[in-house]
Amino acid sequence: xxxxxxxxxxxxxxxxxxxxxxxxxxxxxxxxxxxxxxxxxxxxxxxxxxxxxxxxxxxxxxxxxxxxxxxxxxxxxxxxxxxxxxxxxxxxxxxxxxxxxxxxxxxxxxxxxxxxxxxxxxxxxxxxxxxxxxxxxxxxxxxxxxxxxxxxxxxxxxxxxxxxxxxxxxxxxxxxxxxxxxxxxxxxxxxxxxxxxxxxxxxxxxxxxxxxxxxxxxxxxxxxxxxxxxxxxxxxxxxxxxxxxxxxxxxxxxxxxxxxxxxxxxxxxxxxxxxxxxxxx
Amino acid sequence: xxxxxxxxxxxxxxxxxxxxxxxxxxxxxxxxxxxxxxxxxxxxxxxxxxxxxxxxxxxxxxxxxxxxxxxxxxxxxxxxxxxxxxxxxxxxxxxxxxxxxxxxxxxxxxxxxxxxxxxxxxxxxxxxxxxxxxxxxxxxxxxxxxxxxxxxxxxxxxxxxxxxxxxxxxxxxxxxxxxxxxxxxxxxxxxxxxxxxxxxxxxxxxxxxxxxxxxxxxxxxxxxxxxxxxxxxxxxxxxxxxxxxxxxxxxxxxxxxxxxxxxxxxxxxxxxxxxxxxxxxxxxxxxxxxxxxxxxxxxxxxxxxxxxxxxxxxxxxxxxxxxxxxxxxxxxxxxxxxxxx
Numbered sequence: 001x002x003x004x005x006x007x008x009x010x011x012x013x014x015x016x017x018x019x020x021x022x023x024x025x026x027x028x029x030x031x032x033x034x035x036x037x038x039x040x041x042x043x044x045x046x047x048x049x050x051x052x053x054x055x056x057x058x059x060x061x062x063x064x065x066x067x068x069x070x071x072x073x074x075x076x077x078x079x080x081x082x083x084x085x086x087x088x089x090x091x092x093x094x095x096x097x098x099x100x101x102x103x104x105x106x107x108x109x110x111x112x113x114x115x116x117x118x119x120x121x122x123x124x125x126x127x128x129x130x131x132x133x134x135x136x137x138x139x140x141x142x143x144x145x146x147x148x149x150x151x152x153x154x155x156x157x158x159x160x161x162x163x164x165x166x167x168x169x170x171x172x173x174x175x176x177x178x179x180x181x182x183x184x185x186x187x188x189x190x191x192x193x194x195x196x197x198x199x200x201x202x203x204x205x206x207x208x209x210x211x212x213x214x215x216x217x218x219x220x221x222x223x224x225x226x227x228x229x230x231x232x233x234x235x236x237x238x239x240x241x242x243x244x245x246x247x248x249x250x251x252x253x254x255x256x257x258x259x260x261x262x263x264x265x266x267x268x269x270x271x272x273x274x275x276x277x278x279x280x281x
Numbered sequence: 282x283x284x285x286x287x288x289x290x291x292x293x294x295x296x297x298x299x300x301x302x303x304x305x306x307x308x309x310x311x312x313x314x315x316x317x318x319x320x321x322x323x324x325x326x327x328x329x330x331x332x333x334x335x336x337x338x339x340x341x342x343x344x345x346x347x348x349x350x351x352x353x354x355x356x357x358x359x360x361x362x363x364x365x366x367x368x369x370x371x372x373x374x375x376x377x378x379x380x381x382x383x384x385x386x387x388x389x390x391x392x393x394x395x396x397x398x399x400x401x402x403x404x405x406x407x408x409x410x411x412x413x414x415x416x417x418x419x420x421x422x423x424x425x426x427x428x429x430x431x432x433x434x435x436x437x438x439x440x441x442x443x444x445x446x447x448x449x450x451x452x453x454x455x456x457x458x459x460x461x462x463x464x465x466x467x468x469x470x471x472x473x474x475x476x477x478x479x480x481x482x483x484x485x486x487x488x489x490x491x492x493x494x495x496x497x498x499x500x501x502x503x504x505x506x507x508x509x510x511x512x513x514x515x516x517x518x519x520x521x522x523x524x525x526x527x528x529x530x531x532x533x534x535x536x537x538x539x540x541x542x543x544x545x546x547x548x549x550x551x552x553x554x555x556x557x558x559x560x561x562x563x564x565x566x567x568x569x570x571x572x573x574x575x576x577x578x579x580x581x582x583x584x585x586x587x588x589x590x591x592x593x594x595x596x597x598x599x600x601x602x603x604x605x606x607x608x609x610x611x612x613x614x615x616x617x618x619x620x621x622x
Binding site: 054094137 | 505508
C-alpha cells in the first residue's frame with residue numbers, strides 16, 4: 001500500500017452555530033481514486049472547500065505528505081499540488097479557451113505572456129483529452145458543457161501535481177460524455193495522482209473507485225475499500241439503507257400504479273344572478 | 282481514442298474576428314462623428330485644430346484608460362472625478378502651506394492619490410459592498426474635504442497661486458508644457474494619454490496581470506478558486522485610477538497655477554461613458570483600453586465640433602447621452618453578429 005498523500009484527521013467545520021462537518025477521517029493515496037458520496041447537504045461541498053483552500057477547518061488536522069497544513073487561499077493549495085475541478089467549473093465564460101486554461105498559471109517570456117506557447121500547450125493537452133477546438137480564442141461561454149468540463153479537467157491534470165479533486169464532474173453530462181470523463185479519472189489515477197471523486201451517483205463511483213466514503217449530515221457513515229463492497233451495497237448505503245425501507249413502507253399507501261381518469265366537475269346548486277355576463281372560456 | 286474535430290464549430294473568418302473585437306463599435310462611432318463634423322464645420326478641417334481636439338480629449342482620456350481597466354476588473358469608481366481635484370489641491374496646499382518646493386507637494390499628492398485608490402479597494406474588500414456604493418461615499422467625502430480644506434488653508438474656493446515658488450517652472454515643464462509638430466501644437470497630456478493607452482493595452486492583453494483583470498471582473502469567484510489574487514488585483518486597479526487622477530490633477534494645477542475646489546464633479550460619468558462607448562461591459566470581464574481612448578476621442582471631437590459648427594453648445598450633454606445609448610446598442614449588435622458567424 002502506498003503512503004497517504006493527503007490525510008484528514010477528525011476534521012470539523014463550523015459556520016456560526018451550524019456544524020457542517022464533524023469528525024471526518026479520510027485518507028487519499030497516490031494512484032487511487034477515493035470516491036466521496038453523499039446526498040445534497042451532506043457536507044461534500046464543505047469538504048472540497050477545505051481541501052482546496054477556499055475555507056479553513058475549525059477542528060482536527062489536515063496533512064499533506066505528512067506535514068500538517070492550513071491553506072490560506074486556493075493559490076497556496078495549488079502551489080502545494082492540489083488541483084480542483086469545481087462543479088461550476090471555475091471558468092470565466094467571457095475569456096478565451098487558452099486564457100482560461102492558463103489562468104493564474106500563465107507562461108511568460110520576460111514580463112509578457114508567451115501566447116504562442118500557451119496556445120500550443122493548450123491545444124496539445126485538449127487533444128490528449130480527446131477534444132479539438134479549432135479556435136482557442138473563442139470565449140469559453142460559447143462551448144458545450146462537456147467541452148468545458150474537459151477543459152477544466154485537462155487544466156487540473158496539467159497543473160495538478162499530486163492530488164486532483166473533481167466535484168460532481170458527471171452531474172451535468174450525458175451518458176457518453178460521462179464515460180469520457182470517467183476515463184480521464186482513470187487516466188489521472190494511472191498518472192499517479194491521488195484522485196478525489198465527489199459524486200452522488202454510485203454507478204459512476206463504482207466504475208472507477210478504489211475506496212468509498214459516504215457522508216451523511218456532516219458525518220462519515222461508510223468508509224470501505226472496493227473489496228469489501230458490492231455496487232448493490234454501495235447503492236443501498238447511498239440511498240439511505242434503512243431509511244429507504246422506511247420510505248418505501250410509507251409510500252405503499254400512495255398506490256404507485258394508480259392512474260387518474262378524467263372526469264366532469266359537477267354543477268353547483270346556486271346559479272349566477274341574471275344579467276351576469278357569461279365567460280367566453 | 283480521439284474524438285474527431287467537432288464539425289459544428291468552424292474557424293471564424295478574419296472579418297468576423299475583427300468585428301468581434303470590443304473596440305470596433307467605438308471606431309465606427311468615431312469615424313461617423315469625424316465625418317459629420319468634417320462636412321458641417323469648416324474649422325474642424327483646419328489641421329491646427331487637431332491639437333486642440335486631442336488636448337480636450339487627453340484630459341478625459343488619461344482617466345478613461347484607468348477607469349476602463351477598473352471596469353474590466355468589474356468595479357466602478359464614482360470618486361474619480363473629484364479625485365483629480367483632490368490631488369491638485371493636495372499638492373497646492375501642501376507646497377503653499379509648508380512653503381516647500383512644489384515638487385514635495387507633487388510627491389505628497391501622488392502618495393495621497395494612490396492612498397485614496399488603495400482605501401477604496403480595501404473598503405470594498407472589507408465591507409463586501411458594491412463599488413458603486415463605496416466610491417459614492419468617497420466621492421462625497423472628497424468633495425467636502427476639497428471645499429473645506431481650501432476654505433481653511435486658502436480662505437476661499439481656489440488654492441493659492443504657486444507660480445513664484447521653487448520648482449514651479451520645472452514642474453510646469455513636466456506636467457503642462459507643449460511642443461509643436463509642424464502646424465500642430467501638442468500639449469503634453471496628449472503624449473501621456475497615448476503612452477498610457479499603449480501601456481494599459483499591453484498590460485491588459487499581454488501580461489499575466491491583464492489575464493487576472495479579465496478574470497476578476499468576469500467571474501471573481503471562479504478567479505479566486507483557480508488561484509487569482511482577486512483582491513490585490515482590484516486594489517491595484519483602484520490605485521491605477523489614483524495615479525491617473527494625480528497626473529491630470531498636476532496638469533490642471535500647473536496649467537492654471539491654482540485649482541478651484543469645486544471642480545471635477547460629474548467627470549466620473551464622462552470617464553465611464555468613454556469606457557462604455559469603447560466596449561467595456563458594465564458587468565466587467567470584457568472591454569478594451571484602446572476602445573476607451575477612442576471613446577474619449579468621440580467625446581473630444583463632439584465637444585469642439587459642436588462649437589466649430591456654430592451649434593448651441595448647450596446641446597452637448599444631450600448628444601453625449603444619445604451617443605452612450607447608441608454606442609452600447611452598436612456594441613451589442615456587432616458582438617452578436619460576430620458571435621453568430
